[in-house]
Every structure is written in structure tokens, then in C-alpha cells.
Amino acid sequence: MDKLLTVTLLRRIVQLTAFVFFVYGAMIFTTFYTGDKLTQNLPALSCAYDMKGGDFCALIPLQHQMDHRVSTLFTQNAGMMEALMGTLITIGTVAVLILILNKAFCGWLCPLGFFQDVFTMIGTKLGLTQLGSLSRETVNKIRPIKWFIFPVLVLILPLLTGIGFLGHEWGNPYCSICPSRIMTTAMTGDMNQIYISQANTGYFILSLIADLLFGLMIALALFVRQPFCRICPILPMQTLFKKIGLLRLVKNGNSHCDTCSSCVKACPMDIYEIQNQAENKNITHSDCTLCGRCVEFCPHDGVMSFKYGPIILLSSSKEGFKKRTKIDKWWKG
């Protein structure tokens, strides 16, 4: 057993458990009603449209607050407190959750993250040629997209809708294109979220993007690691608080890094910056999902580590690297 016990195996067990909780949790742990969900502001894509889900993400309350509450600052001269209270509660809850687990919500708990991982495993087992690392140019081109999606689709368009500049369809535009909405509901046998709307041009475009994106994500996940995560608006939201996260990726520089790049190859988000020299520095990048693969695949003792506050949870080592690469070869056949 010890031969197989790796961070990745542990992560898969946690991810599967979290998937069951976030997609089916209302059947056992919480209840059907939104008011009874665990945090109601999760910094990961657990979906409110899933009637059996145990919790839901922070993006849906944020969009609703922009549309129905924050907008009243402009439309009804509402008091600051009344208009901003809900948003402050959401932001505060997200901050506390990030403080506790930081970006591990992505690598360890997000149902959509796990869903993509499963398709990558299927693609590998089907013998599809895996794309491996994306080039720096490609990564640099894709990265800004999520920094557009988060402010525009989650904050600005819903706010403009609430003020009255836009039609209803722009009240929660991110949810309208979110692949987790389709994935989680379909996993519970509810196919109602798969549709093309002909209500008006806005609804039509959003529903078309949602379905195309969902199909594309599945196909890409068969040979590209974490395809949707690269544009996911949860990452910018987490980034706002990542500095306070107790869990973090720390690097203690090593001159071998220049020629090695083992960590970058292992990183499912292609964060090439982790190869840079650093002395006992928190290198948790905005795109990092704290999956731990870079720690597993670093062949040098103590260079990469996961720290929780002052405690080192996991550290890279020659032995660990050997064991991990052996398992990787076996897995990839």
C-alpha cells in the first residue's frame, strides 16, 4: 500500500468524496433548500442549480447581489449598508474559507475540477496522445480571459442589469454559460439545463456558448489538463485573498532548477513561474490549484513544499520523486 500512497492518490480520494458531497450532498448531509447549504459561498464551482447539491459557489450570490442589491445604490438611493451587506457577507465568507484552505478548493474539492481530471484519466487510458505542457505563449494568451470573465460577467453586467441598462438575461450571465451548471445537474439525472433558448438574442447567445463550451471542455479534457480551469472566474476571486491563505506552496531555491523543469512539466496549469529561483518564498500563483504535483515531481530534497502556517505538510524529496515517477510510468502504460 505504501508503494501506492501518493499525494495524488490521497487527492483523488478527497476529490471523489467532495464530488459526492457537492453534487449529491442534499440527499444525506444538508437539505434541498438553499438556506440549509454548507457555506452558500464556496470558492469552487459547486452548483446552485443542482437540486441535490450539498453547497453552492460564491459566484451566484455575487451576481444576484449586483443585480438586486448593489444596483439599488443607483436606482433607489438605498443606504450603503443595505445595498452592500449581502456582498460583504459573501466576500467575508470567501476570505475566511481561503484563509483556511486557500486555493486547495480547486485542486482538492471542486466538482468541476475533478470532472475534468476524470476525463483526462479516461483520455490517457484510451491511449489518446496527451498534449502535456502548453507553450508559454499559449498560456500567456489564455490567462487574461478569466480576468475578463470575473469582473465583466460576474460583477459589471449583473450590476448594469439591476440599474436597468440591460435586459434580464444579463442578470446572471456567468451562470448562464457555466459548465458546472450543466455537469452537476446532468450528474443527478436532470437534463433541464441542456437547452438553446430562443427567448431573445442575449438568451440565445448565452445558451449557445454554454452548450458549445461544455462539449468543448469534455473533448479537450481528454487530452489537455484542466482545460476549463484556465479561464475559470473562481481563480481571480480566490486570488484577491490568496496572500492570507494559511496553506501555500513554498519554494526554497536550488541552482538545479534552471535545467530541471520537472515541476513545470508536472503542473496541470502550466505555471512556468514555479521554475524560477526563490528563497523560502510563497510561490502560490493565481492559477495554482494547490494540487501538489509540483512537490511530488520535484527531485530535490526540500526545494518545493506545502506549508500550513509555520508547519511543513509535505516536502519534495529524491525518494518521493522516484516513487512518483515509477507510478506515473505504470499509469501511462
Added chain:
Amino acid sequence: MKKTALMLFIAATLWGYGDGAIYWAPHGCDDGKKTASKHGGHGKGESAMFTLMNTEANAHAHLILPDLSEQNLTFKRTTVMLPKPSMGGYYAMVAKGYDTNATFSAMRYLSLQGRPAKVSPTKLTALPKTDLEIIPDPLHREHDRYSASKSYRFLLHFQGKPLINTAVTLETHDTPVQTYTTDQTGAFSITLPNDFKNVQVGRSENKPSEFLLSTQHRDGEHLYKSTLTMPYSLNPNDFWQSQSYGAGAIFIGFLGGLVFYRRTKKGAKNG
């Protein structure tokens, strides 16, 4: 003359609905809508006034708030006006009427916006409110609606215990009465009919309809009759949303990904 004819027509269409049992119906008058919009918390265009249909003078009613506290509702003839909601969550409207050998009850739930009460809605539905009670299991989601073409589960309880093998009827304005029977746990599931007419494109363009569940139970000489009424909305998937086009678009997206795969594979070989 026209007015009398209209009254006669309305009376004729409503006659027999609910089979003599009392039930709640929203009162669409301007007064009710104005009060609702002043109160806030209600949805757009909703009324804060409700009529207790088929009622006799001896009926009384109360409201159970999301925190499970109670508030009396005062009748003005057969209508009640809801008070301004003091908190957000589900409210239960309970009406009871008595005859020498019969007890009538009517239930209705509302989901109103406001500061959440921090009490699980499961407590409100589980709380015994009338002798014979049709209990949503669960209710529709907060700020959501019951929808046509979807199935929903309910429980039937008599004095707090499941009532098995009992008939419950479902009535809507445009679909013939359907009868369901409770199972060994006192549960039954209904599918709301897609019976909306003159549908306009867009959810807010179409008014919700009403469904009525009614049942009765005889305990010795005494008859109990109970109803539950709730609004339900049309299902866009029955009208302007196409699920097959949706599945088609997912397939096209998937094919797009496969084309990309072929290109990268070629690139990998050539490079």
C-alpha cells in the same frame, strides 16, 4: 348586463373546483398588488391578498412565519391581507373551518424575500399545522416556482402520522382532475401539466397558474377535508427552449475539441 354575464361565467367555471373543500386563491385586485409592492419581499406583480374559497363564516386563519412563530390573519369577508413580511423565507398560510361532523383545512406556502430567519424550512413543513395535511416534500426552492412538466413529491399526514392508500386529487384550471394514491409511507408524486395557453416568449410575460391538491379522510363519524394550493409556472423547455438543439450544440462543441486534438497530434508528429 355584461357584468352579470361575466360573474355567471366565472361562477360556472369555479363551481365544483375543490369539491366543496376550502382552499386559498390569490386575489388579483389592485389593492393586493399595491400592498405587496409596498411590503417588498413579494415577487414582482404578486398580490398580498388571498381569498379563502368555499368558506363558511366560522373559518379562521393564521400565518406561520419562517421562524415558526404565529400571526393571526383577519378576514374581511372571505379575504385576508398579509402583513408586511418581517423576515425572509417560507411562510405557511393555514385556514381551518368547522362543521358539526367535518373539519376543513387549507394550506398555502409563500417564499418571501428578506433577512433569512436561520430556521430550516424543513422545520416549517414538518410542523403539524392541521389534522389532515398535505405536506410538500420538499417545497419548491426559495424564490423558485413549481414548474409545469416537472414531478414533485408530497406527503399526506393525519394527526402527524402518514396516511397510506388514500386518494389525493390534482386539479388545475385547464386539465381534467387526476387522482393519485399515497404509498406505504404516505407519499405521492405528481407531474404538473403543461396546460398554459396563449404563451408569450419570456418567463415574465406569462402569469403563473394555480394547482389544487385535495384529499379527505373519515375518522369514525367525523370527516376531514384538506387542500393545498400553490402557483406553478410554465416550463420554458416546453416552449422557447429546445433541449435537442442544446444536446446538438454540446455535440458540436465536442467535435470542435476533437478537431483540435487531430491538429495538435499532427503538430506533435511534424514537430
